[in-house]
Amino acid sequence: MLVVAQKIVxxxxxxxxxxxxxxxxxxxxxxxxxxxxxxxxxxxxxSESVRVVRARRGVLIVEHRLGFIMANxxxxxxxxxxxxxxxxxxxxxxxxxxxxxxxxxxLAALTGIDIAVVINDSFGRPWRQGTAGVAIGAAGLxxxxxxRGQPDLFGRRLEFTIIGFADEIAAAASLLMGQADEALPxxxxxxxxxxxxxSTAASIVRSPNEDLFR
Amino acid sequence: MLVVAQKIVxxxxxxxxxxxxxxxxxxxxxxxxxxxxxxxxxxxxxSESVRVVRARRGVLIVEHRLGFIMANxxxxxxxxxxxxxxxxxxxxxxxxxxxxxxxxxxLAALTGIDIAVVINDSFGRPWRQGTAGVAIGAAGLxxxxxxRGQPDLFGRRLEFTIIGFADEIAAAASLLMGQADEALPxxxxxxxxxxxxxSTAASIVRSPNEDLFR
Numbered sequence: 001m002l003v004v005a006q007k008i009v010x011x012x013x014x015x016x017x018x019x020x021x022x023x024x025x026x027x028x029x030x031x032x033x034x035x036x037x038x039x040x041x042x043x044x045x046x047s048e049s050v051r052v053v054r055a056r057r058g059v060l061i062v063e064h065r066l067g068f069i070m071a072n073x074x075x076x077x078x079x080x081x082x083x084x085x086x087x088x089x090x091x092x093x094x095x096x097x098x099x100x101x102x103x104x105x106x107l108a109a110l111t112g113i114d115i116a117v118v119i120n121d122s123f124g125r126p127w128r129q130g131t132a133g134v135a136i137g138a139a140g141l142x143x144x145x146x147x148r149g150q151p152d153l154f155g156r157r158l159e160f161t162i163i164g165f166a167d168e169i170a171a172a173a174s175l176l177m178g179q180a181d182e183a184l185p186x187x188x189x190x191x192x193x194x195x196x197x198x199s200t201a202a203s204i205v206r207s208p209n210e211d212l213f214r
Numbered sequence: 215m216l217v218v219a220q221k222i223v224x225x226x227x228x229x230x231x232x233x234x235x236x237x238x239x240x241x242x243x244x245x246x247x248x249x250x251x252x253x254x255x256x257x258x259x260x261s262e263s264v265r266v267v268r269a270r271r272g273v274l275i276v277e278h279r280l281g282f283i284m285a286n287x288x289x290x291x292x293x294x295x296x297x298x299x300x301x302x303x304x305x306x307x308x309x310x311x312x313x314x315x316x317x318x319x320x321l322a323a324l325t326g327i328d329i330a331v332v333i334n335d336s337f338g339r340p341w342r343q344g345t346a347g348v349a350i351g352a353a354g355l356x357x358x359x360x361x362r363g364q365p366d367l368f369g370r371r372l373e374f375t376i377i378g379f380a381d382e383i384a385a386a387a388s389l390l391m392g393q394a395d396e397a398l399p400x401x402x403x404x405x406x407x408x409x410x411x412x413s414t415a416a417s418i419v420r421s422p423n424e425d426l427f428r
Contacts, residue, residue, distance in 0.1 A: 054426045061426070069341040078375070079366045122377075126340055126427035127283040128348065128418050130358045130378025132385065144344045152293045153395045161292070163336075164344025165389070171346065172386035175379070175406065181367045192389065206343050212268045212275070213340035213427055 001192055002107070003173035005185040006121040006136055007079055009099050010090045016080065017044055019087040035060045041075065041089060048073035048091055053214065064092065067205035068136065069214075070123050093119070096137025097200040104139040116140035119201070120170035120177075126213065133174025135166035135201045142166070142196035143204050165194065166201060215406055216321070217387035219399040220335040220350055221293055223313050224304050230294065231258055233301040249274045255289065255303060262287035262305055267428065278306065281419035282350065283428075284337050307333070310351025311414040318353040330354030333415070334384035334391075340427065347388025349380035349415045356380070356410035357418050379408065380415060 010016075024032065024039035028046055032039035036057050046052075049062035053069055064073045074092040081088060093099045100117040107115055119137030124130075135143060143166040147158050173187035208214055224230075238246065238253035242260055246253035250271050260266075263276035267283055278287045288306040295302060307313045314331040321329050333351030338344075349357060357380040361372050387401040422428055 056426060059426065078370060078372055079368065080370075082368045083370065122375075125378070127420055127425060128378065128381065129420050130376045130381060130418060132346070132378040132381050134342065151395055153397050154293065154296045156292060156294075156297065158292055161336075162344045163392075164339070164342065164346040167342065167344060167346050168385040168389045171382040172389060175382045175386060178377075181365055183367050204342050204344060206341055211341060212270060212273065 001116045001118065001141065001169065001189040002103070003118045003120050003169060003177075003187045003189060004100075004103065005177055006074070006092060006096070006119055007076070007090060008185040009093050009096065009103075009119050009137070013093050013099065015091040015093060016088050017075075017091060019044070019089060031055060031060070040087075041072075041077075044089060044091070045073045045075050048075060063214075066092065066096070066136070067202065068123070074121060074136075092121070092136065097139065097202055098137075100137035100139035100201070114140070118166055118169050118173070120173055122174055133167070133170035133172070133177075135170040135204065138166045138199070138201040141169075141198060142194055143199045143201050145194065145196040164204065165196070167204065215330045215332065215355065215383065215403040216317070217332045217334050217383060217391075217401045217403060218314075218317065219391055220288070220306060220310070220333055221290070221304060222399040223307050223310065223317075223333050223351070227307050227313065229305040229307060230302050231305060233258070233303060245269060245274070254301075255286075255291075258303060258305070259287045259289050262289060277428075280306070280310070280350070281416065282337075288335060288350075306335070306350065311353065311416055312351075314351035314353035314415070328354070332380055332383050332387070334387055336388055347381070347384035347386070347391075349384040349418065352380045352413070352415040355383075355412060356408055357413045357415050359408065359410040378418065379410070381418065 019040040022040035024043040028043035029039045032042040051063040054061040062073050080090045096119045104117040117139045118135045120133045121136045122131035123134045145163040145165045147161040176187050177184050233254040236254035238257040242257035243253045246256040265277040268275040294304050310333045318331040331353045332349045334347045335350045336345035337348045359377040359379045361375040390401050391398050
């Protein structure tokens with residue numbers, strides 16, 4: 001299992017935008033004033049989003065076009081590149097599940113090894129401080145493991161449990177990657193086993209009609 | 215670093231309740247009808263909660279008296295014990311940070327080893343399907359690592375980043391513990407380093423005035 005940071009996947013895919021090239025819309029200018037952010041950054045965030053979920057001073061939480069509810073649509077200025085006078089920001093990969101699949105196939109072609117791939121990012125959460133690693137792309141593994149109907153240790157049938165398998169993998173790798181100047185954008189995990197069918201990170205997104213917090 | 219499952223800590227602390235001994239209040243009976251759960255179970259959930267956050271058929275999300283927003287106040291019927299005709303449920307430890315501290319001190323006294331302790335549980339999340347391990351108790355480690363002001367790889371100052379360190383540790387351990395019949399209630403993590411000050415799992419809870427999703 002290879003866990004790869006969103007940031008290097010986005011860079012490899014050329015998902016950089018120079019804010020100097022952005023002309024903010026009236027909507028972005030107004031929203032930027034509300035949240036206290038650069039209107040050009042807000043314009044880029046909106047271009048990656050389908051909906052603003054919460055906007056407060058310093059906070060802009062949106063529904064990303066991929067379905068993820070996240071701050072700033074994942075548009076990020078940290079660890080983008082050396083200071084060179086430009087104001088570049090980095091977007092999420094266009095289709096992180098496809099990126100994970102491509103990486104998985106590429107590694108198989110180069111090495112003959114069948115290896116699962118997770119692309120991770122760090123998301124803030126409601127109710128709890130601090131970010132935690134989550135999977136935004138997955139290939140070759142179950143993103144979720146549905147245990148409903150399985151027995152517990154004492155034979156009692158589990159009623160509700162679905163494991164956020166890829167997210168827990170992403171969090172584990174995130175512990176090692178760090179967020180500052182660790183320069184460790186890929187983590188190899190050995191020895192993890194599973195038997196559930198493969199699924200994508202897109203399948204993790206809870207459908208709006210099942211979601212009580214939109 | 216030792217990660218211990220909430221379930222064995224709760225059992226060790228005798229946090230079992232037999233539903234046969236519970237007389238549900240009128241409020242519990244009404245709420246139980248709304249959510250389609252056993253009124254006695256709902257009574258126990260309410261007794262562990264300060265507020266109902268969402269109630270829908272099959273779903274009861276509350277603010278636990280410890281501040282955690284979680285399903286059923288953590289009151290659980292899986293892996294509680296062998297079938298014996300009783301209807302026992304298990305509550306969270308009374309004070310999981312204190313439990314973690316006691317375990318840490320006990321291990322130090324028994325072995326002379328200075329070891330950090332995390333008590334983990336699996337929580338559902340808004341917006342994303344599947345549960346992920348989180349820390350409900352912590353001792354001897356930073357529950358959060360505040361990176362604000364630290365440099366990124368290219369010297370740019372990080373503006374917002376606080377890492378949910380104990381939650382990521384809990385998620386990593388949860389991967390190995392499983393949720394069904396794995397019977398692996400403790401995980402030893404070696405080689406993880408940190409330099410931030412110690413803090414408790416209680417400190418992870420976002421204060422209501424900073425929380426946009428209550």
